[in-house]
Amino acid sequence: MIILYHCSRARSFRPLWTLEELGLDYELKMLPFPPRVLAPDYLQTNPLGTVPLMLDGETRMTESAAICQYLVTRYGPTALAVAPREPAYGAYLNWLHFGEATLTFPQTLVLRYSRLEPQERRNPQVVEDYTRWFLARLRAIDAALLSQPYVCAHRFTAADISVGFALMLADRLDLSARFSPRITDYWQRLSTRERFERAVAAEERAGLAQRVPPTVLKPA
Numbered sequence: 001m002i003i004l005y006h007c008s009r010a011r012s013f014r015p016l017w018t019l020e021e022l023g024l025d026y027e028l029k030m031l032p033f034p035p036r037v038l039a040p041d042y043l044q045t046n047p048l049g050t051v052p053l054m055l056d057g058e059t060r061m062t063e064s065a066a067i068c069q070y071l072v073t074r075y076g077p078t079a080l081a082v083a084p085r086e087p088a089y090g091a092y093l094n095w096l097h098f099g100e101a102t103l104t105f106p107q108t109l110v111l112r113y114s115r116l117e118p119q120e121r122r123n124p125q126v127v128e129d130y131t132r133w134f135l136a137r138l139r140a141i142d143a144a145l146l147s148q149p150y151v152c153a154h155r156f157t158a159a160d161i162s163v164g165f166a167l168m169l170a171d172r173l174d175l176s177a178r179f180s181p182r183i184t185d186y187w188q189r190l191s192t193r194e195r196f197e198r199a200v201a202a203e204e205r206a207g208l209a210q211r212v213p214p215t216v217l218k219p220a
């Protein structure tokens with residue numbers, strides 16, 4: 001059975017959403033955020049202290065976009081993966097990794113310096129600079145959506161899950177009001193997918209059963 005270590009609404013939501021899209025069986029192990037501080041025993045399982053951690057037999061992975069790629073490839077065939085023979089293969093890999101490396105990276109600085117650090121360590125300049133960075137990078141999505149409903153391959157794929165998580169995080173950071181109309185519509189379509197809603201319900205259910213409260217962000 002696939003085991004996924006997860007904190008509510010963290011990057012581990014990407015593999016959770018992918019598991020739900022694929023309809024696979026899995027065990028969700030909930031952790032409080034940040035696990036490094038609130039669940040120090042987890043460091044014995046994952047010395048990085050981060051989520052996701054996915055275990056599948058001998059396979060052990062800690063990168064959210066790579067886990068999505070692994071799941072749709074390993075447990076396919078599925079339309080969620082773009083095959084190397086398809087013209088959109090390169091675009092697919094690019095968007096899959098763009099979601100984490102280009103979109104989520106600046107948001108983590110916004111999150112940290114506007115909500116996670118104690119007041120005296122907060123840094124409005126960092127927050128402003130990396131908010132602008134993030135919003136500027138959204139232009140690439142806006143351009144892609146000019147010609148198709150999803151970022152590539154004219155269908156919903158794991159790349160939309162990777163990018164979609166970054167939009168979900170932006171929503172939590174109160175940045176979604178600054179999305180363009182096309183991105184607002186795209187995010188609306190992603191977040192009302194039945195399998196997205198199932199992933200949200202699964203983390204809520206597991207959190208209640210394991211007595212791990214959801215991560216609540218402090219106001220900015």
Ligand SMILES: N[C@@H](CCC(=O)N[C@@H](CS)C(=O)NCC(=O)O)C(=O)O
Nearest residue numbers: 010011034036050051052062063064
């Ligand atoms: N690049 C990794 C980043 C993993 C990561 O930093 N996860 C965050 C949650 S969103 C975490 O566990 N932070 C806790 C910490 O850094 O102590 C991925 O995409 O999975």
